[in-house]
Amino acid sequence: MMKKGALFKTVRVLVVLLVSAAVAFLLVQLRPRAEKQERVSNGRLVETVTTRSQSLPMFVEAYGTVAPREALKLVARVRGEVVALHPNFIEGGFVRSGEVLVAIDPQDYELAVRRTKVGIRQAEADLDRLEQDVLNLDASLELARADMKLALAEVKRLKKLAGKDMTSQSVLDKADRQYLTSRERLQALENQMALIGPNRVRLQSQLEMARVAWEQAKLDLERCRIEAPYEAWVTQKTVEIGQHLSVGQPVGSIYRAGAFDIEVKIPVGDLAWFPDGAGSGEGLKAEVRFSETEPPRIWIGKVARIKAALDQTTRTLPVVVQVDEATGADPMANAAGRMKPGMFVTVRIQGRQVDHVHRLPRHLVRDDDTVYLAVDDRLEIRPVAVLRRFKTEVLINEGLADGDRVITTPISNAVSGMKIRIK
Structure with missing residues (x-):
């Protein structure tokens, strides 16, 4: 009986195992089959910005320190x-x-003015006396010439009488002596007249020196x-x-007051942005900004001149910008807002205008001067010509057209022609 009970249990376990295996086999065979699907890529999602060409003035930016134009x-x-x-x-x-x-x-200098004026009057009086002496000498010369003529005529008359033995030799000698005396007196007067010219020059020089001393005394008084x-x-x-x-x-x-110069140093190459025919830069508009206040102070100036020699240290060209401020009726009213020597300022010089340029953030232009464009649903790597580079932006004058969509999303391992989706 014991053997029959154990055999029954064994058979029952085997049946249960077989049934379980059959059920499991049926479940595996009857499960739904997974359909195989191929992976489809719709492209990388990117953002873009549409370009538009502009006409922009070229600014040259530099830094300098304010200095008074005249000190x-x-x-x-x-x-x-x-x-x-x-x-x-x-x-x-x-x-x-x-x-x-x-x-x-001024007391000493006022006295000097009075003293020199007296010297002028003395010199003028000496000149007046000389002119009177000239008149007196002219009258004396006329008398002396007349006297000499009479003496000469008397000598000639007596010589004729002496030839006829009508007069004595002593009378003739006396007439000769009178003639010689008259001639000597005339010669003395003529000698005095000859000295009038040098005396006049001397006295005129004294008068001029007195006037110079007077002018000097007045000048010292003014000083x-x-x-x-x-x-x-x-x-x-x-x-x-x-x-x-x-x-x-x-x-x-x-x-x-109100007249300042700012010397800034710019690279020689930046002179290319000055208008044609403005090689000296004179008259170009310049914006001067002092950023150490809130809000910043701004003045408008102009380029006065470009210096002739390069700076030996920086190899840049010094440019002088002038700023003129009106002082007004009460200059102290705006004392805090006026320009002062010693300010360190930023100067932006407005140069010539450039047409058909595209402005982009600097990070969108790669190191090899290329940009990523979205053309339909594909990425295009396009080379461009960079006109100018700034700290935060780049100006492009070749390679882009109006309406081009520049990709702004960073893309690693970008390949021209790769599929993209525009956000």
């Missing part, structure tokens, strides 16, 4: 004591043209007043009231 170091031209100072003659003060900045004691030659800002004052000045001693310094 003066004021010095004393006469010696003396300082008796007055202009109230605005202080560092940072503004003075108008013709205003007296420093006054030196007692040190005036501002133009509207100016005071940068330094080195004198005080009561101080005694010597000739040539500095008293301060000023610079012309």
Whole structure:
């Protein structure tokens, strides 16, 4: 009985296993078959920007430091004591043209003017006396010539009588002596007349010297007043009231208000962007920007000149830009906003205009001067001609046409003709 029960269990296990295997086989055979599909690529998704040609002015950008166009170091031209100072003659003060900045004691120089005027009158009186002497000599010469003629006629008459033994020799000798005396007197007067010319020159020279001394005295008197030659800002004052000045001693310094020069250095090649016929660059418009304030300050200037020699260190060409500001009725009202010497500024010089150029961000142009274009659904690698490169953009004048779509999406391992999709 035991053997029959064990055999039954074994058969039952075998049946269960066979049934399970059959069911599993049927499930495998009856499962749905997967259809094989080929992989299809629609292309890489990219973004593009459409190009449009423009006409753009070519700007040349450089940097420089503002300097006054005219700066003066004021010095004393006469010696003396300082008796007055202009109230605005202080560092940072503004003075108008013709205003007296420093006054030196004028008393000594006023006396010198009076003394030289007296010298002029004395010289004029000497000349007048000489002219009167000339008139007197002319009258004396007429009398002397008449007297000599009479004496000569008397000698001739007595000689005729002596030939007829009608007069004595002593009378004739006496007439000869009178004639010689008259002749000697005439000669003396003529000698005096001959000296009139040199005396006149001497006295005229004395008069001229007296006038020169008078002019010098007046000039020294004027130099007692040190005036501002133009509207100016005071940068330094080195004198005080009561101080005694010597000739040539500095008293301060000023610079012309509203007139500034900025020297910038540009590469020689950038001269090509100046208009044809403007090789000197004179008159080209320039924008001057001071960026250390908020908002930045901007002035409009012009190119004054291009220097003749290159900078030995940077091998660039110095260009001088002029800026002129109006001072106005109250220059102190805009003291904070005006241009000042020492400012470090950016200068943009407007050059000639270039037509039919395309402007692109610099990162879209590859190192080999090519750009990626979207043509239909394909990528095209197109070479271009770069006209100018800037920090953030590039100007292209050949290789692009209006309506071209430049790919802006970064693509690695790009190949011309690869399939793309435009976002």
